[in-house]
Amino acid sequence: MTAVRVFGVCAALAVGLGLFGLITNPQPLRKIIAFNILGSGVFLLFGIVGRHGAASGIGNDPVPQALVITGVVVAFAATALAIALLLQLFQRAGSATLRNGAPRSAGSDPPGG
Amino acid sequence: MSVATIFEIALAAVVLGLGIWTTAVRDTYSATVGFVVYGLLVALIWVRLDAVDVALTEAAISGGLGGVLLLGAAARVRDAGFMAAEAPGKAARVSAAALSMLTAAALTVAVFLLPDSASTLAPAVVAHAWATGLTNPVTNVLMAFRAMDTMLEKVVLLLALVGVWSLARDSAWGGRPGPRHQADPNGVLVFLARLLPPIGMVVGIYIFWTGADHPGGAFQGGAILASMWLLAIMAGLTDTPPVNRRRLRLLLVAGPGLFLVVGLGGLWFGAAFLAYSPALAKPALLLAGTPERSAQQ
């Protein structure tokens, strides 16, 4: 059981956990947390691929590491945007629910197009 | 089974246990705290995998700044009671669990079937390190070989900021993103906010600069600087900058803008677009990220 396999299993299980949380928890904030756990699992997968590719005196292939750093920043930006949307939704609607309103509900016909 | 392997298994088990707790616990605030700790422990896994740059990034950005945003949201959005009724039924939960486990199993199989002779780009990176004169291979990849990704990622950050700003109400547009925070002047938060930023700024700038040759780098250093500024804001010692101030916007654009200008310079004078000496661009390369996160409060 090398480090690659141990942490590979860890990464796979993190992905599974994140998927489950994203699908089942109705609160958007918990979905965002689950998405982050899912993301960390995917990044760990890159990490073990890099570890597997250690060569030339470097302990971990630099290209997957660079990809992960980029990915972490993108995931952070996504989290920030999602949280901003969540806070605005909560502020205006009183509840952050994502439950579908019936798509045909004309509701108030807002001005403009 | 060496000691190292036992330690790794233990670390993985703790991380997964924390992940399960974060997913399953009822209270959202606890889940958020659990996630922050999870992020920090995952950083330990990265250290174990010999990827210290990534460990720094994961801890600073994902666990640190991301955790702060999540904590702030969890404190404000308290409607768990209303939402409990919306939880999916048993059939949905069982199918979701089954499919998630299937995916995890498929990935485990893929991990175990990794080819013995790894296909890796490490030798190529090392062989071409002469081009930039920097010795940190990850920085080389980020700034030179895959510079396009880095430039696009900075634009992504900027765009997320535009998205966040666009959510403001029309009446509030142009002003400060929020009122000055109130904090007990004799409390721990204000004490730390006076004590830590000078030290934090030195550490942040060091990590920013040393990324050329040692683990570290622009994003990690920038995240530390950002969190110091955030700390000062949260303690009420300073205001968030108003959105329409020209200087703030110039600062935010400096990162990707400089990247673009230097890249185009490479197009004109040098071999190609984005062929350049990163040492020139180092000073301004991450200023984009730093003020952005604080402005999101």
Next chain:
Amino acid sequence: MPSPSPTLDATTSTGFLLVLSIVVPVAGVLLAFVLGDRYARLVAFAVIPLGLAVTVAILVVLPQSDGPIVYLLGAWPPPLGIALRADGLSAVMLAATAAVICTVAVFAAADFSVATGNTRAPFAFWILLLATWAALSTIFLAGDLFSLYVALELLTFAAVPLVSLEGRTETLRAAMRYLLFALFGSVLYLLGTALLYALHGTLDVVLLSRGVSAEPAGLIAAALMTTGLLAKTALFPLHLWLPPAHAGAPSAASAILSGLVVKGSFFVIVRLWFNVMPGLPSSTAMQLLAALGAAAIVLGSIVALCQERLKLLIAYSTVAQIGYLFLMFPLALGAGKLESGGALAGGLLQTISHATAKAAMFMSAGSIYATLGQDRIAGLCGIGRRLPISVLAFALGGLALMGLPPGAGYLAKELLLQAAAERGQWWWALALQTGGFFTGAYVVLVLTYAMAPATEPMRVNKTVPRIAELAALALALCSLLLGLVPWSAYLPIPNGDELERLRLGAFLKMLIPLLGGAVLAVLLGRLELPIRGSPSWKAMLAAISPIRRASLASGALVERCDNVLRQWPTACICLLSLAAAFAAAMRIAF
């Protein structure tokens, strides 16, 4: 052309055009951000002509160069560096993008100017528009899977705030759902990328195409990436986010979202199957993909006919038309290589036809919405007299989608039908023809209301500037005339003389979907058609009323299925099940 290109290490002489294609919109975004609220529109109008010029230059240069235009970023050759490559497919998509962005910019100029005193929306809109362009250019040109990921995320971050631009609560909700589902898709795509890197040590499209074979990890990667991208493209049953998002956005934004944004992730799917992984055992998987497409056509069209609001009808029609796009996969691919270039060309032509026509339809709907203050279909009576240009634009767009010659839609349909006949897959020909009827149904429905005389005096909310209506009309005309362009320079059209196909018989063939569509509209449309009641008409309606009741009931059933599918847990479970199904289909391919 999708073949493993030998030009890997050479930047071609005109390669810098590809760089400009990405850099010009990015520079626009940065400049608009710095200069601030008042100047955002000015910057956009300065940058858009430049971008258009670059696109035209690429279109002119490409046929003359031998093979794709290549540019190696930083002069680093793959696998270490990233290459930009423009082949015929990229050029076609770049052209469509430029056309739509230009016309939408003209359309939105009045809506998003700072004259109204509100500066938040214009600032955001023009930056997001330029960012969408930058992201799409990168998607069409990048030759590296991870760069495609970053570009896809850029596209999502440009699209989501466009949905919530007006700030109403339901649009915030729709934007949130869109963001979360799109992120779900990107993460699956990234997962596949990790597996591909593990197997091959590179993420370059051309290098991967030489190495990919049917190993388990490769199949899992293909399945995950495809389903992740399907979630972003909103193919049935993963369309939960699209109707509220596209209907709730401001009309200029809806035009961009329906016309261009969904095409970005679709293009990555095309690259994936035709360029990166052509060697995979894909026959069953492609049949599955097209089956989903056919289901999308049926479900999207039926639910569209049940709608009361015009923008929701157009949004559901997008759901249906996206299904159309996927019919080309089993016809073009087979036994691990490109079997029918004509089908691929047909698919791409269908894509640009939809992009232009749908954008025109949303723009005309926007003019109608602005004039009336609401967009209920029942309240459209009399608008034909008030806004003839907009209604004409809507009609032309709808006809182009149905396949009126000389539109690109007509050419696409001919090519796909020919490929279906050649490959012996008659069932997809059936799906194509049925799609034509369904498209006709909702176009006829809307036009009947629009052309009917007003029953009560119309309350005008505000006047729409003439140039906005003309922009919609221009784009609709563009869509209708696209069949005349010499596409064989860019797309693998079999015998390159398309004009020969434009015979008078083709025009007559159009009547069939129109008539069929009218029948479907009467049967499935919920609303009472405002046709002046002549006795024979009333008698006919009475005669078919049991059939109409039955079809309305089945329509209601389909709508209930749609509501179930659009619940978050159901859609996510469908997503993962699809991934499993794709992997299994590739494993047991025949």
